[in-house]
């Protein structure tokens with residue numbers, strides 16, 4: 428069950444109209460969240476090639492408001508400390524924020540060119556596929572996905588019983604990799620509870636197992 432919190436971080440003017448419901452990544456996002464068979468080796472190779480190609484210019488896509496939804500999720504969503512596993516960490520935009528909050532951060536990404544550009548000081552960088560995380564069951568106090576694909580079974584597997592999933596879309600429903608909070612909840616195996624809200628241009632939710 429999700430509780431929606433009122434917005435406290437205002438939406439700045441001139442939100443970029445970056446992507447809508449027809450964006451090709453939107454279809455992939457939904458498919459992999461609701462059907463594990465939707466993530467094939469061919470698709471993984473295509474997505475890796477896409478993001479390797481975008482890596483050099485990735486930092487030009489950031490804005491001063493980019494991390495405000497993550498900051499809000501961390502402070503009002505009730506996520507804890509300990510080991511944070513960030514999947515789809517890219518060039519480390521969010522890793523910097525997570526490093527201040529958690530005692531250890533593992534930044535995982537499929538695209539090596541993205542990882543190469545991420546600062547080493549913020550977290551251990553590991554090339555890995557979110558559909559097959561090289562991590563033991565129940566090891567993570569938090570799994571963080573910022574504009575990243577949701578592989579629900581893997582998230583549930585690596586999260587500790589009381590761990591939190593932190594899902595952020597920095598441009599809300601204009602983010603190419605976007606799911607509304609209710610769909611994140613629906614995609615996860617079992618019963619989950621948590622909060623969701625809007626902040627700056629983005630949306631977020633933080634979910635934990637209902638019966639750990």
Ligand SMILES: C[S@@+](CC[C@H](N)C(=O)[O-])C[C@H]1O[C@@H](n2cnc3c(N)ncnc32)[C@H](O)[C@@H]1O
Nearest residue numbers: 478515516517520536537538541556557573574
């Ligand atoms: C839209 S970018 C977001 C990057 C970063 N979180 C940010 O907000 O700047 C999505 C990232 O997810 C990575 N990615 C895509 N599919 C993945 C997968 N199956 N496993 C791990 N990372 C993946 C991409 O390489 C890319 O770096």
